[in-house]
Amino acid sequence: MSPHVLIADDDPGVLAGLELVCRAAGYTTTGVGTGAEALRLAREERPDLCLLDLNMPEGTGLEVLPEVVALEGAPSVVMMTGEADVQTAVEAMRQGAADFLEKPVRRQVLEGVLTRVLRNRAVVRERDQLRGAVSRLMSGAIVGSSALVRQVLDLVQRVASTPRTTVLISGESGVGKELVAREVHQQSARRGEPFVAVNCAALSESLLEAELFGYEPGAFTGGSPKGHMGLIAAAEGGSLFLDEIGELAVPLQAKLLRVLQERTFRRVGGNRDLPMDVRVIASTNRDLSQMVEAGEFREDLFYRLNVMSIRVPALRERAEDIPELATHFLATFAEEFGKEFSGFASAAMTRLQAHDWPGNVRELRNTIERSALLGPGGAVLPEHLGLGEHAGPRASFLGSDAAGGGLPLGDRSLKKVEEALIRRVLEENAGNRSRSARVLGINRTTLYNKLRAYEIET
Numbered sequence: 001m002s003p004h005v006l007i008a009d010d011d012p013g014v015l016a017g018l019e020l021v022c023r024a025a026g027y028t029t030t031g032v033g034t035g036a037e038a039l040r041l042a043r044e045e046r047p048d049l050c051l052l053d054l055n056m057p058e059g060t061g062l063e064v065l066p067e068v069v070a071l072e073g074a075p076s077v078v079m080m081t082g083e084a085d086v087q088t089a090v091e092a093m094r095q096g097a098a099d100f101l102e103k104p105v106r107r108q109v110l111e112g113v114l115t116r117v118l119r120n121r122a123v124v125r126e127r128d129q130l131r132g133a134v135s136r137l138m139s140g141a142i143v144g145s146s147a148l149v150r151q152v153l154d155l156v157q158r159v160a161s162t163p164r165t166t167v168l169i170s171g172e173s174g175v176g177k178e179l180v181a182r183e184v185h186q187q188s189a190r191r192g193e194p195f196v197a198v199n200c201a202a203l204s205e206s207l208l209e210a211e212l213f214g215y216e217p218g219a220f221t222g223g224s225p226k227g228h229m230g231l232i233a234a235a236e237g238g239s240l241f242l243d244e245i246g247e248l249a250v251p252l253q254a255k256l257l258r259v260l261q262e263r264t265f266r267r268v269g270g271n272r273d274l275p276m277d278v279r280v281i282a283s284t285n286r287d288l289s290q291m292v293e294a295g296e297f298r299e300d301l302f303y304r305l306n307v308m309s310i311r312v313p314a315l316r317e318r319a320e321d322i323p324e325l326a327t328h329f330l331a332t333f334a335e336e337f338g339k340e341f342s343g344f345a346s347a348a349m350t351r352l353q354a355h356d357w358p359g360n361v362r363e364l365r366n367t368i369e370r371s372a373l374l375g376p377g378g379a380v381l382p383e384h385l386g387l388g389e390h391a392g393p394r395a396s397f398l399g400s401d402a403a404g405g406g407l408p409l410g411d412r413s414l415k416k417v418e419e420a421l422i423r424r425v426l427e428e429n430a431g432n433r434s435r436s437a438r439v440l441g442i443n444r445t446t447l448y449n450k451l452r453a454y455e456i457e458t
Helices: 012-024 035-045 061-069 086-094 107-139 147-160 177-187 205-213 250-262 288-293 299-305 315-337 346-354 360-374 394-398 414-428 433-440 444-453
Strands: 004-008 028-032 049-053 076-081 099-102 167-170 195-199 239-243 279-284 308-311 341-344 378-380
Touching (some): 004 012, 004 035, 028 035, 061 076, 076 107, 147 177, 147 315, 167 177, 177 279, 315 341
Parallel strands (some): 049 076, 167 279, 167 308
16 A cells, blocks of 8 residues: 555645645645644544644644654654744654655655655564564564464463363474463463473483482482482472473373372372472374374373363464564564564565475574574565475475475375485485474484384484
């Protein structure tokens, strides 16, 4: 939409001439003859810029100016007068005017002032949006305004109002399940107490048991002689987040079930039950109901955890949130790298929205971080994104061998696709497992398990 200019001047001839110049320059205009009308229309129509004459009936330009610039989403204001003096100009600028013009206003001068003021206004608004994204980041808020995100936030608010209801958060890798867990904690009455997170796939069964429940002095060889309080005790009064709960070993599943049922726990090597006041929040990128059917996950534990279920949508399901997320991440990395960005070029944003994002929000974040590193500042261009010309990586990966080394057309079972993808990513990252795990959106332990399952050597 073209910028909207509100022009206020009590001389009908001057008003008509100003409107003619503005329309010829591509702006839409509204013309009024009094200060009172100018203020009313500034409130109702929310113009981008106001041209205010200094001397008007029912409110001079200097009388209207402070009320206009105080409006929400206030327009930029340029003052005009046929009796210019330095003191009046200084007073107008002090009260918030963007510029000051002397009548009769020449066409070239007017066009130049309008272009400059509106350009500066656009830059300021971009920077305000970036600063707002930084503020949201610092507050830990979930970014996005799509219907799916609003549904997630509604469920978060509902369960946060309960004292200790367990929560099961599901979704693909990289969608932001821990962020949702932290939001449950922050919106609850437990917000002033600890939020303790543990990745169930990152530790062996014995180490995870010792970390979760703690252990008594001398409980096992190599343990601290003072013992260990454990993460359940560390989260007392707060929330315990069990990430990748589907990787929890079956013996530990039984012990966790007892904790949830009895609200007590026992340290390794201990002989007494200790009370606990902790909300348990779990997350998984696996289908726990299928794992129950396969005998890989206890049905009673599944129902204990699944009191409140929150599914976090994949990024491709809420593509309308990509501009907001991208701006959010750009603001984060602009602050971190000490650079000034004005936003994304339209072609760059088009490419972001066309990409398939198999790694979800985590992949988008990494892409914007790379863009902020490569870009010199100003607008982020398509070549800074590193996404290629096409929407996403899946087409080339699943294509024919001749076209790009993909899978044979007749062999696209989920396991074969996963195995081929892991081999491809490892090859592209020279066998570096940590880097490959980040690209795949999984942790190293999960990657190691898959390497063993598919007998992949690196």
